[in-house]
Structure formats: C-alpha cells, structure tokens
Amino acid sequence: MRVALFVTCVNDAVYPSTGIATVRLLERLGVEVDFPEAQTCCGQPQFNTGYRAQTEPLVRRTAAVFEGYEYVVTPSGSCAAMVRQHYPKIGDASAASLASRTYELTEFLVDVLQVTDVGAYFPHTVTYHPSCHGLRMLGLGDRPRRLLEAVDGLELRELPGADECCGFGGTFALKNSDVSTAMGQDKVNNAVSTGADVLCGADNSCLMHIGGVLRREEAPLRALHLADILASTREEPLV
Amino acid sequence: MSGTFVGMPSFPRAAKEAVHNKTLRDNLRHATHTIRDKRAKAVAELADWAELREAGKQIKDHTLRHLDRYLVQLETRVTEAGGTVHWAADADEANRIVADLVKATGESEVVKVKSMATQEIGLNEALEAEGIAAYETDLAELIVQLGDDRPSHILVPAIHRNRGEIRDIFREKMASWGRAAPHGLSDTPADLAEAARLHLREKFLRAKVGISGANFMVAETGTLVVFESEGNGRMCLTLPETLISVVGIEKVVPTWRDLEVFLQTLPRSSTAERMNPYTSTWTGTTDGDGPRTFHLVLLDNGRTDTLADEVGRQALRCIRCSACLNVCPVYERAGGHAYGSVYPGPIGAILSPQLRGTQSEIDASLPYASSLCGACYEVCPVAIDIPEVLVHLRERVADQGGKGHRLEKAAMKAAGWVLDHPGVLGTGERVASRTRKLHPSKLPGAGAWTRSRELPEMPAEPFRDWWKKNRKPKTDGKKP
Ligand code: SF4
Numbered sequence: 001m002r003v004a005l006f007v008t009c010v011n012d013a014v015y016p017s018t019g020i021a022t023v024r025l026l027e028r029l030g031v032e033v034d035f036p037e038a039q040t041c042c043g044q045p046q047f048n049t050g051y052r053a054q055t056e057p058l059v060r061r062t063a064a065v066f067e068g069y070e071y072v073v074t075p076s077g078s079c080a081a082m083v084r085q086h087y088p089k090i091g092d093a094s095a096a097s098l099a100s101r102t103y104e105l106t107e108f109l110v111d112v113l114q115v116t117d118v119g120a121y122f123p124h125t126v127t128y129h130p131s132c133h134g135l136r137m138l139g140l141g142d143r144p145r146r147l148l149e150a151v152d153g154l155e156l157r158e159l160p161g162a163d164e165c166c167g168f169g170g171t172f173a174l175k176n177s178d179v180s181t182a183m184g185q186d187k188v189n190n191a192v193s194t195g196a197d198v199l200c201g202a203d204n205s206c207l208m209h210i211g212g213v214l215r216r217e218e219a220p221l222r223a224l225h226l227a228d229i230l231a232s233t234r235e236e237p238l239v
Numbered sequence: 240m241s242g243t244f245v246g247m248p249s250f251p252r253a254a255k256e257a258v259h260n261k262t263l264r265d266n267l268r269h270a271t272h273t274i275r276d277k278r279a280k281a282v283a284e285l286a287d288w289a290e291l292r293e294a295g296k297q298i299k300d301h302t303l304r305h306l307d308r309y310l311v312q313l314e315t316r317v318t319e320a321g322g323t324v325h326w327a328a329d330a331d332e333a334n335r336i337v338a339d340l341v342k343a344t345g346e347s348e349v350v351k352v353k354s355m356a357t358q359e360i361g362l363n364e365a366l367e368a369e370g371i372a373a374y375e376t377d378l379a380e381l382i383v384q385l386g387d388d389r390p391s392h393i394l395v396p397a398i399h400r401n402r403g404e405i406r407d408i409f410r411e412k413m414a415s416w417g418r419a420a421p422h423g424l425s426d427t428p429a430d431l432a433e434a435a436r437l438h439l440r441e442k443f444l445r446a447k448v449g450i451s452g453a454n455f456m457v458a459e460t461g462t463l464v465v466f467e468s469e470g471n472g473r474m475c476l477t478l479p480e481t482l483i484s485v486v487g488i489e490k491v492v493p494t495w496r497d498l499e500v501f502l503q504t505l506p507r508s509s510t511a512e513r514m515n516p517y518t519s520t521w522t523g524t525t526d527g528d529g530p531r532t533f534h535l536v537l538l539d540n541g542r543t544d545t546l547a548d549e550v551g552r553q554a555l556r557c558i559r560c561s562a563c564l565n566v567c568p569v570y571e572r573a574g575g576h577a578y579g580s581v582y583p584g585p586i587g588a589i590l591s592p593q594l595r596g597t598q599s600e601i602d603a604s605l606p607y608a609s610s611l612c613g614a615c616y617e618v619c620p621v622a623i624d625i626p627e628v629l630v631h632l633r634e635r636v637a638d639q640g641g642k643g644h645r646l647e648k649a650a651m652k653a654a655g656w657v658l659d660h661p662g663v664l665g666t667g668e669r670v671a672s673r674t675r676k677l678h679p680s681k682l683p684g685a686g687a688w689t690r691s692r693e694l695p696e697m698p699a700e701p702f703r704d705w706w707k708k709n710r711k712p713k714t715d716g717k718k719p
Contacts, residue, residue, distance in 0.1 A: 007702050009658070013668045014695050016702035023710065035706045040658040046651055048611060050633025054655045061659060132612035165568045169610025174687040176608060178255040181691035182264075182572045183610070212692030 002032040004069040006062075006083075006102070008076045008204075009041035015204045021231035022075045022105060025120075028233075029113060039065045043090075044082040049171045052090070059091040063098045071112065072102045075227045077134025078203045080104035085137050104134065105227060106143040106202060116146045121234040123153030127196040128226075129187065129210065131203040132165050144202055144226055151229060157194040161186070168209035184213040192219050202226045249604035254573035263399055267571055270398045275565045277511035278618070284513070285503065294500045296622040299556035302492055303546060309458040309491045310537065316461025320523020322533040327485075329540050334365035336536050337450065337483055341371050344481050346447045352465065352475035353377035354452025355559060356485045356538050358390065358581040359594075362450070373450065374416070374442050376471045378435050385412040391575025391583060393561035394509050399574055402426040409434050417441055439471060449479035449530065453486045454558065455501065456535075459494045462522040463535070466505055466515045473519050482521070482530035487538050489546075489555040501558060504620035508560035541594035550631040554590050556621040563615035563625060569608055578605065585615035589628040597636050606632035661703075668701035 003026065007019040023033050043058035062083070066072045074080050080102055088096040109115055128148060134140045148156050167173065167183025174180075187210055191199045199214070199221055201207045211223035224238075232238035257263055282288055302309055314324045327333035337357075341349060349366070351357065351373050363373045363384075375384040382397040383390050386408045390396030397405065406426040413420040418438045424430055451472065453463040463484055465472050476482060492498065506515040524533050546552050564570045564584030575583035579601040580591040588609060592602040606629050615625045637644050657663050688694065 009664075012702040013671065014698065016698050016700065016705055019702035020705055023706075033710075035703075035710065037703060037706070038661050040661055040664055046655065048630055048633075049647070049651070050606070050630065050635075050637035051648065051651045052634050054651045057655060057659055132610070132614070136613040136617055163614075165610050165612035165614065167568065167610060169612065172607065172610040176251050176254060176569070177687040177690065178251065178258045179569055179572045180610070182258045183568050184692070208695050209692065212688070212694065215693040216691060 001030070001071070002034060002069075003071040003073045003108070004066055005033050005035045006039060006042075006066065006072050006074040006079065007035065008074060008079045010204050010208070011075060014208065015225065018075050018204055018225040018227050021225070021227040022073070025118060025227060025231040026073070028231075029109075029115065029118060031113070034069070036065045036069075042079045042082045044079060044086075045170050047082065047086060047090070055090060059087055059095050063087070063091055063094040066098050066101070067094060070101060071108065072098065073105060073108045074102065075105045075225065076203055076205070077104050077131050077138055077140060078205060080107075081133040081137035104138055104140065104202070106134075106140055106147055107138070109147060109230075110143045117150035118147065118230050119152075120150075120154075120230045120232055121152040121237060122229045122232045124198050125155045125157055125194075125196040126198045126200050126229065127157045127159040127191055127194040128162070129159060129166060129191070129199060129201045129206065130162060131201055131206045134202055135163055140202075144200075147226070147230060148200065152234075154229070157196045159194060159199075160190045162190075166206050166210050168206045170205070173209055180209070181213065184209055185217070188213050188217060188219050191221060197221055198229075199223045200226050200229055248579075249600045250573070250577055250579070250608040251604065253577035253579065253601075254569075254608070257574040257577055258572050260574075262401070263574055264572065266399055266401050267574055270395065271565045271571050274395075274511060278508060278562055278565065281507040281511040281513065282618075285507070291500055291504050292620055292622050295504050295558070295620055296556060298492060298497045298500060299558075299621055300553075303489065303552060303555055306488065306491070306546065309493055310488055312458040313456055313461055313491055314537075316458065317523055317533075317535050318461075320461050321525075322461070322523040322535055325534060325536045327536050327538050327540070330360035333360050333485060333536055333538050333540070334362055337362060337485060338366055338369045338371065340481070340483055340534055341366065341448055342369065344448055346371075346481075348372040348374065348446065349448040349450050350374050350376050350442050350446040350475050350479065351380075352449070352451045352472040353380055353467070354450065354485060355393065355581055356452050356487050357450065359487075360485070360538065360540060362485065374446075376439050376442065376475055377467075378432070378469055378471070381435060381439070382408060385409065385416060387412075389576055390581060392564060393559050393582070393584070393586075394564075395561075399576075402428070402431065405431055409438075413438050439474075443471075443474040443478050446475075446479050448481045448483065449475040451476055451482065451484045453484055453490055454505070455498060456486060456491045457493075457495055457498065458491050460522055462495075462520050464498065465517075465519045466502075467517045467519070468510060468512075468515055470517050473517055476519050476521060477529050479530055481532040481534075483534045483536065485536045485538055487540070488542050489557075505558055505560050508558075508562040508618070508620040541596075545590075545593040548593065548631075551589070551593050551628050553623050554586065554593060554628060556623055557586050557590065558621060559586075560620055562618040562620065563623075566614040566618050567609075568612065568614070569610065573608070578608070585609065585625045586623070589623075589625055589632060592632050592636075597632065597639060603636045603639070603641055606630075606636055665701065665703050669704065672697055672700050 043055040047055040167180040379397040392398040409420040455464040570584040
C-alpha cells in the first residue's frame with residue numbers, strides 16, 4: 001500500500017521528528033510513504049482567523065498536490081479536520097475529494113490498516129490529551145487510547161478533564177493570551193496530578209502551547225506527539 | 240446598569256481582569272462544572288436526544304423561514320383573545336411603548352419576571368428615566384439588581400456571587416428597595432430564600448403592573464409560555480391588573496405540538512431537570528382571572544438583519560438554555576461580564592455582534608473570544624454550529640479592517656505568498672533552523688506568547704530536508 005504523507009506546516013518547520021516518526025512507523029507496518037514536496041499548509045490558520053480569501057489558494061494547492069493518492073495521512077487531528085470539514089465548503093470538487101481521502105494518523109492505523117498493536121515499546125507512564133478537533137470534529141473516539149494501551153511497557157493514566165480545551169486555538173493563543181494561558185495551566189495541573197512522565201497528544205500545535213506552559217512552570221513531565229511514541233521500538237527506543 | 244453595557248472594554252482586556260480574580264474564577268468554575276455534569280446525566284437519560292435535537296433545530300428553522308406568516312398569525316390570535324400587539328423595530332421604540340403603557344395605568348412601579356429581552360433594550364433604565372421603578376422578581380435577578388451589578392449568566396445571572404456575598408447584599412440593600420432583610424440573616428440557602436420570599440411577596444401583592452418576557456409564543460392560539468423554577472414568574476403573570484410582555488420575534492413557534500420537543504430539551508439543557516417546576520401559559524385576557532389588560536410588544540432590534548445572514552441566522556434558533564455557557568472553557572475563565580452584553584458566553588459571542596453590528600470595539604472582539612473547541616456546538620439542544628458562525632463573523636470583522644486587522648491581513652497575505660511557493664518556504668525554514676542558536680528565548684513582538692509560555696526550540700533541520708536526504712531517492716516522486 002502506498003500513501004501520501006501530509007506532514008503539515010507546523011510539523012515540517014518546528015516538529016520534524018513527528019514527520020520522521022510517522023514515516024518510520026508506517027514503513028515498519030509495510031506501508032510505502034510518499035512525501036509530495038509541493039505541499040505547504042492546509043490554510044486552517046488563515047481560515048479560522050477570518051481570512052477566507054487567503055485560504056482559497058492554499059485549498060486549491062493542497063487539493064492539487066494530493067490529487068490521485070488513495071490515502072493521504074497526517075499526524076495532525078486539527079489539519080485533518082480542516083480538510084475533512086471545511087474543504088468541501090471552501091474548494092471545488094477536487095477539494096471535496098481530498099476530504100474523503102484524508103486520514104488522521106490514528107484513523108488510518110485503526111480503520112484502514114486495522115492494527116492497534118503497532119509493535120511499539122515505550123516504558124513510561126503516559127497521560128493522553130485528546131485535542132478538540134480530533135475529539136469533536138473527527139470523532140476519533142478511543143482510537144488513540146487503544147493504540148497507546150497496546151504499547152509495550154507503557155502505562156496509561158487517566159487525564160482529569162481530558163475533553164476540555166487546552167486553550168491553544170490558533171491565533172486565540174495570541175489574541176486572548178490570558179484566557180489561553182489560564183486554560184493551559186489548568187491542563188498542565190491536571191496532567192501533573194496524574195503523576196505521568198509524559199503528556200501525549202496527536203496535535204503538535206496544541207502540544208506547542210501545553211509544552212510551552214509545562215516548561216515555563218517547570219512541570220515534571222514532557223509533551224510528546226503520539227507518533228513519536230508509536231515509532232519507538234526496543235531496537236530504536238525514544239529516550 | 241445598562242442593557243447594552245455601553246463603554247465596555249474589548250473582550251481580552253475585560254477577560255484579563257476576570258482571569259486574575261481568584262474568587263470569581265472559583266465561583267465560576269464550581270458553578271459551571273456542577274451544572275455541566277448534571278446536564279450530561281439528564282441528557283443521557285433520553286434515548287432519543289439526537290432526534291429531539293434535530294427536531295428542535297428543524298422546528299426553529301421552519302419557523303424562521305416563514306417568520307412573517309407566523310407573526311401575523313400570532314398577532315391575529317392575540318388580538319382575538321383580547322390582547323393588544325405592538326411592533327418595536329428597536330430598543331428605543333420598545334422602551335417608549337412600554338413606558339407609555341405603564342404611564343397610562345397611572346402607576347409608578349412595576350414587577351418584572353426574568354426577561355432577557357428587556358435587559359437587552361435597557362428597559363429598567365428607560366423606565367427609571369420616566370420616574371417608574373422596575374423591581375426584578377427572579378431571585379438571581381434580584382441579587383443582581385440589589386447589588387447594582389450586571390447579570391453574568393443567562394440562567395444564573397448571579398453565578399459570579401457566592402452565598403456570603405449574597406447575604407451581604409441582602410443585609411445592606413433590601414431595606415432601601417422595600418422590606419428589609421430579617422435581622423441576623425445567615426448565608427444558608429434556606430434563610431436567603433426566605434428573605435427573598437418575604438421581600439418579594441410584599442411587592443407582588445402591591446404591584447398593579449407586571450412586565451414579562453416569554454420562552455415561546457404559540458402562533459396557532461396566540462399563547463405565551465414561560466418556563467421557570469421558582470414560581471415568582473407565575474405571581475408576576477397572574478397578580479397584576481396589567482401585564483406587558485416584551486418578546487423577541489424569533490420566539491414564536493407554529494403549534495402547541497412543537498412545544499413538546501422544547502419541554503424536553505430546554506429544562507434538561509438549562510437546569511438539568513427532567514421538567515421545570517413551573518410552566519405558565521397565557522392567552523390574551525380572561526374575565527375574572529388574571530390580568531385585565533394584556534399587551535405584547537414584539538421586538539426586532541437587529542433580528543431581521545440577523546435573519547438575512549445565511550450562516551449567522553442559526554443563532555436565532557437559540558432557546559437561551561445556557562448549556563453552551565456552562566461547558567465553555569473561555570466563559571469559565573472570563574466570566575459573563577467580559578462579553579459586554581446581556582448575552583454572555585458562546586451564544587453571546589455570536590448573537591451580540593449580529594444584533595448590534597461589529598462596529599464597536601467590544602463587538603469586533605467577540606468573534607475571537609473562542610478557541611473554537613466546539614464544546615458549545617456539542618451541547619446545544621438546537622444544534623447551533625457556534626464555531627461556524629464565529630469564523631463567519633471573524634471574516635466580517637477582518638474585512639471591515641479596523642484596529643489591528645490591516646496589519647494582520649498584510650501578514651496573512653505575505654504568509655499566503657510564501658505558502659504558495661514551497662521553495663521559498665523551505666529556504667525560510669532552513670534559515671530559521673540554522674540561526675536557531677541566535678533566537679532569543681523571548682522574541683520581541685511575541686510577547687503575547689512568551690509572557691506565559693516558552694517558545695519551542697527550532698529543530699536542526701525541517702522535515703522536508705530530512706526527507707530529501709533520507710528518503711527521496713527511494714521513491715520516484717511521481718504520483719501513483
Ligand atoms: S446557543 Fe444553544 S446551548 Fe447556547 S443558550 Fe442557545 S440554545 Fe442553549
């Protein structure tokens with residue numbers, strides 16, 4: 001099977017490790033991964049801030065870049081939600097077609113490849129934050145948890161108030177910085193209360209915000225993307 | 240206290256104060272979490288919740304599509320039943336109609352049952368200017384009024400107050416408005432309720448004019464409906480000689496049959512009760528029973544403009560249950576006052592800028608008062624896609640230009656150009672990566688981020704470079 005990786009602009013520029021982990025993970029599972037280099041950004045930041053006109057060219061570009069791929073996989077619930085929910089409204093038929101072929105990583109693993117045990121090894125205590133877009137717009141349900149529970153050595157801890165927004169919200173984090181930070185601090189306090197070593201999520205933009213608060217508050221855990229954990233094996237463990 | 244809170248600062252500034260007020264934050268968190276959990280249980284009891292939600296949405300949409308027809312039908316039925324219907328295009332007109340009606344009775348005081356419409360138009364202040372005292376009789380409204388405060392929640396306007404604060408307000412203020420608080424009043428709920436009951440009873444028995452709102456108006460019979468928990472509304476609706484109801488035009492439903500849906504969804508969504516304790520209905524006047532004169536003031540005040548907006552009109556489906564406030568993480572931290580309107584929380588963020596326009600600073604800031612987490616949409620019993628309307632209104636605000644948006648638009652355009660040129664994007668990423676050691680940990684201009692959060696460290700190379708080095712030769716780069 002061959003898939004196109006939609007790495008997303010944030011992962012490309014700031015969190016390349018997540019893209020690399022996704023490639024390794026998929027290849028380990030026998031999937032051939034392609035990275036169409038003309039891809040840039042799905043347009044969500046522009047769209048959600050009220051700049052629809054600036055979004056349209058990006059929608060066209062993204063739809064053209066991924067034309068013809070049966071499966072487009074992305075390690076970002078938020079970008080997957082943008083493509084799936086908004087592309088049909090903003091773009092033409094090819095944008096709508098991309099929407100139907102785009103999968104968030106955990107959906108692709110669980111629904112298409114039909115695996116929950118991906119052969120990962122990660123001997124840490126982990127608590128999982130389901131980002132709003134993955135939770136509500138994509139309806140990922142327990143897919144990420146099932147994947148995590150099957151990881152060798154991993155102990156999953158329940159996150160209190162898990163379904164509450166972390167406060168990132170794109171430009172919300174800047175425009176309403178005080179409220180955003182208050183939400184992030186509550187998320188971090190809840191994560192600390194679990195005693196876990198790692199706060200895991202499937203959206204690096206949320207993790208950038210939560211991780212930023214974690215490090216400012218010097219909280220005793222780190223933020224990690226789900227793909228990084230799933231890519232970790234006994235042979236090549238993530239430290 | 241003004242219904243429109245003119246002069247409120249924009250949302251981020253108002254919210255900042257609330258975020259750093261610990262008592263307020265604790266009060267809000269406790270109250271919203273309690274009711275949010277109860278609501279979830281009450282809703283989970285109904286196996287057909289999804290169908291009820293869809294039915295409520297469709298009834299409201301149908302009614303809004305044929306609003307003119309149903310309003311005319313309502314007017315005819317109310318008139319036939321002995322009532323008088325008045326049409327008010329805006330707040331000033333509505334206030335003038337009500338003030339004239341009260342003056343015609345020769346009275347100088349009125350009792351009111353919770354009506355957001357009258358708060359929206361600032362009726363109490365307008366009456367006061369005419370020498371008429373308006374007494375709020377809903378317990379929470381009473382607390383707000385005595386405290387010379389503003390409501391901060393749709394259902395629990397005094398949600399921002401705790402019991403100790405309420406006792407102090409009663410002790411200090413009741414005497415100047417009517418019957419004083421009992422000596423040595425404690426802060427137990429029973430004592431506070433009893434103090435309010437005694438204070439209000441005196442007013443109910445004396446008042447000759449009552450003013451109300453309504454949750455629904457039934458077009459087929461000209462009937463108005465109020466859902467409430469305390470029974471104070473029923474006193475207001477039945478004891479006075481004259482009753483004046485001020486209701487937004489979107490509150491009409493075609494038939495009694497339609498109410499069956501909202502009788503299930505409204506109480507569960509708002510108070511988490513299976514059924515509200517008091518449901519009062521009234522149709523015109525009845526000889527020897529209830530008010531002898533009945534007036535209905537139908538309020539537009541921006542509603543037909545809202546109706547004209549394809550995306551935004553869904554806000555008019557709102558049945559003011561307040562479920563969206565109770566789950567909103569932004570409301571929980573910012574409190575109701577930050578929204579600068581009688582309609583706070585997620586619904587306020589989409590309703591106020593539509594009813595009032597997006598010209599003022601506060602109204603332009605409201606569409607951004609959300610992280611778009613979608614919790615509000617999930618709980619809304621009439622399925623208003625609040626995030627969709629927020630983004631739609633952001634477009635309107637961004638188009639309008641205004642403070643900050645010209646710069647933002649230029650930045651979006653520049654970013655758009657880069658993002659349309661992957662080669663340039665790659666170069667930019669490489670430059671950022673290679674100079675990462677030079678980046679100060681607190682970037683100038685990124686203050687809004689770095690005041691409270693660390694910036695992520697820039698990686699050694701962007702993903703696209705790793706791909707080129709490590710994978711590219713393995714694939715032909717061609718599409719399948
Ligand atoms: S928008 Fe929906 S959830 Fe919010 S108050 Fe209105 S009906 Fe209730």
